Amino acid sequence: MDSTADPKGKRPLYQEDGLAYARAAAAAASATAAAAPDEEEAKPKPKPSSSSEEAKPEPEAEDQAEMPPLVLVAEDGVEVSISRRAARMSHMLRLLMEDSCADGPIPAPNVHSDILDLVVQYCEKHGPYYDPEASERARNPFPPFPVELTPTVSSIKPVTYVDPDPHGLKDWDKDFISLDNSTLFEVILAANYLNIEDLLDLGTTTVADMMRGKKPEEIREIFEIENDYTPEQEAELRKENAWAFED
Amino acid sequence: MAKQQRAGGADRLSALPDDMLTHILSHLCSDQAVRTSALSRRWRHVFTAVPVVDIVGAPQMTCPVSINHMVSGVLLSRDSTAPIRSFRVAGFRDDRPSASAILQWIVTALFASAETLDLTMGDQPICPNASTFYQSTAADFARQNFCTMPRRLFTRSAALRHLRLGNCELDLPEPEREQSLSLDTLETLSLKRINAPDHALQHLIAACPRLTELTIEECPTMKHISVALPLLRAFTLRCCHDADHVLVDAPSLRYLGYNGTVAGAYVLAFSTWGQIHTLAVDICAAVQANDSDKNRRFREFVERCTNLTTLHLSQHDKPPFYPYRAPQTLSGLAQLEFSGPFHIAALVNILQNTNNLQVLTLVIDLLDGDDEASTAAPKRLVASAVECFQCSLRRIHLVKYNGQDVQRRLAMFLLREAVRTDELQVTFGRSVGEGSETETLLVSEMVSWQQNLRTNIMFRHE
Numbered sequence: 191m192d193s194t195a196d197p198k199g200k201r202p203l204y205q206e207d208g209l210a211y212a213r214a215a216a217a218a219a220s221a222t223a224a225a226a227p228d229e230e231e232a233k234p235k236p237k238p239s240s241s242s243e244e245a246k247p248e249p250e251a252e253d254q255a256e257m258p259p260l261v262l263v264a265e266d267g268v269e270v271s272i273s274r275r276a277a278r279m280s281h282m283l284r285l286l287m288e289d290s291c292a293d294g295p296i297p298a299p300n301v302h303s304d305i306l307d308l309v310v311q312y313c314e315k316h317g318p319y320y321d322p323e324a325s326e327r328a329r330n331p332f333p334p335f336p337v338e339l340t341p342t343v344s345s346i347k348p349v350t351y352v353d354p355d356p357h358g359l360k361d362w363d364k365d366f367i368s369l370d371n372s373t374l375f376e377v378i379l380a381a382n383y384l385n386i387e388d389l390l391d392l393g394t395t396t397v398a399d400m401m402r403g404k405k406p407e408e409i410r411e412i413f414e415i416e417n418d419y420t421p422e423q424e425a426e427l428r429k430e431n432a433w434a435f436e437d
Numbered sequence: 438m439a440k441q442q443r444a445g446g447a448d449r450l451s452a453l454p455d456d457m458l459t460h461i462l463s464h465l466c467s468d469q470a471v472r473t474s475a476l477s478r479r480w481r482h483v484f485t486a487v488p489v490v491d492i493v494g495a496p497q498m499t500c501p502v503s504i505n506h507m508v509s510g511v512l513l514s515r516d517s518t519a520p521i522r523s524f525r526v527a528g529f530r531d532d533r534p535s536a537s538a539i540l541q542w543i544v545t546a547l548f549a550s551a552e553t554l555d556l557t558m559g560d561q562p563i564c565p566n567a568s569t570f571y572q573s574t575a576a577d578f579a580r581q582n583f584c585t586m587p588r589r590l591f592t593r594s595a596a597l598r599h600l601r602l603g604n605c606e607l608d609l610p611e612p613e614r615e616q617s618l619s620l621d622t623l624e625t626l627s628l629k630r631i632n633a634p635d636h637a638l639q640h641l642i643a644a645c646p647r648l649t650e651l652t653i654e655e656c657p658t659m660k661h662i663s664v665a666l667p668l669l670r671a672f673t674l675r676c677c678h679d680a681d682h683v684l685v686d687a688p689s690l691r692y693l694g695y696n697g698t699v700a701g702a703y704v705l706a707f708s709t710w711g712q713i714h715t716l717a718v719d720i721c722a723a724v725q726a727n728d729s730d731k732n733r734r735f736r737e738f739v740e741r742c743t744n745l746t747t748l749h750l751s752q753h754d755k756p757p758f759y760p761y762r763a764p765q766t767l768s769g770l771a772q773l774e775f776s777g778p779f780h781i782a783a784l785v786n787i788l789q790n791t792n793n794l795q796v797l798t799l800v801i802d803l804l805d806g807d808d809e810a811s812t813a814a815p816k817r818l819v820a821s822a823v824e825c826f827q828c829s830l831r832r833i834h835l836v837k838y839n840g841q842d843v844q845r846r847l848a849m850f851l852l853r854e855a856v857r858t859d860e861l862q863v864t865f866g867r868s869v870g871e872g873s874e875t876e877t878l879l880v881s882e883m884v885s886w887q888q889n890l891r892t893n894i895m896f897r898h899e
Contacts, residue, residue, distance in 0.1 A: 361897070406473070
């Protein structure tokens, strides 16, 4: 199905640019270490309120490139750098940057370096188009009760909602998330640890898609889940929620 | 993850912590989520904490369960102290729940601080793209037996942010009474086939001061509405063919979606057209190609939005209708999408005016190439100088590519002329099988037409 001779096939051009950008930022940063501008620059620029729907022609790389990238340390000791713009996607890293605690190496003790590479790749790809204020508003505007809710996807959109995806991110995501199961779960855990909402949603919806429409036996087979119910327990369970097991 | 788990133990899914698993289950329908309790002992109680109740009709079951039974089953089986983030019951066509059942569901959901509520009972279409059909079913509309949404929904919903109601009537409190409508936190409202008089709909919409998205769909009772919503950013009107006048004072409006007839588009009146930057128009009635009056009116409608950056035009029926003289005000357009039976010549005409276009999406399953107007088109294609091809066009997306002659002509034209494109994405329609010979032929043909070798051509299946 690949048209070009490029062995990566469906991977779009931007992927290489993203990592190259991060490495270039690291190189530039080491040269201009003394001239690092104020921490304020690292905060997301106040875009117009509807920015998530406008097509941004070019990501503004200039001011962010001057800030040194963050360094994350995986559980096996390997250091992975991530640009500040991409790091905004992680709530945890964003808080660290705002509190100016992000200058040294940041430990990610539960995450292997391969997984961390994948996560950074995702953030670098989505980073330029990410508006933290918009997603904050979408998730948590005025919580009336002090309840910790896990973020979910559902929100009602108008029926003819024009999904503005001018940068082809949805297709890139689809390629990105086609991983084997164990890697996928580790990415989900890493996204949870670093609190990257979008990647967490992407990973969990992918797993949900694998489970949708399948009977318990089929799900067990896909995910190699061992059925440790005794037949009596299983029968009792099915009776309890008989309406769901009508087949 | 600990190295031990990576070495052995194949069941990584169950090893994830509970909140990850509930997050995964929150994307599934509730009956599916309940069935996961049978997977293994670890999964027995995972589904009870899922903050989503999602029951969509016609589940895959051999003997259908009544809607009352299903919803109460879900509500009783879950942990009552766990909050509900989203509550949806939709799609049960013939099964009408009783009024007390609906009240109970709404009270439970609101008490559990639901933010999203979707109650769409039934599913009979009123306007499947033909106005005559609409008239007859609209007349029957008022005679149907509807559920009534209780007053409680509109007076005590302190956390509700997204609300969708379909196929129902509304029991709204009178404006003068003590307990007035209070939907202060509502951000998204979607009304579909609501059998309520004009003033009731207007009262409801006006009671949502924070509304950012409003959708009104197939409401035959709506004739004249006038609302002021300072925060409204998206407004969609679909197939309300009986409306006379819809005035929306929305200074923040950015997105407008309209689905209906050309004449119906003039029903809309906004305070500021210049702020709208995304317009999506879907014409559901057939328009003759030589009906210049309708074409002119349509062009004027699009021209009213002077600052568009995204435009989606779609039509379902032949004959093709896209005007040959393009709207004038498209110089700021960055994204354009065409869908339906359009002529290549009409496309080129519009592209001549869109000098800053960056993304072009064409849904080409109904591409028209049969009549004589399009055989005259090739002359135009060669002679035209489409500026955006030379400068700004970055991505082209062809959807539903089947390999028909006219589609291949279009693809060849684009590959030869649009030399600055970084990416051409081709999505094959259903008739091209994955890995089939047709696909290989089409792919190699397209690669051979490629003028600019730096263009990345990507192929995908639906």
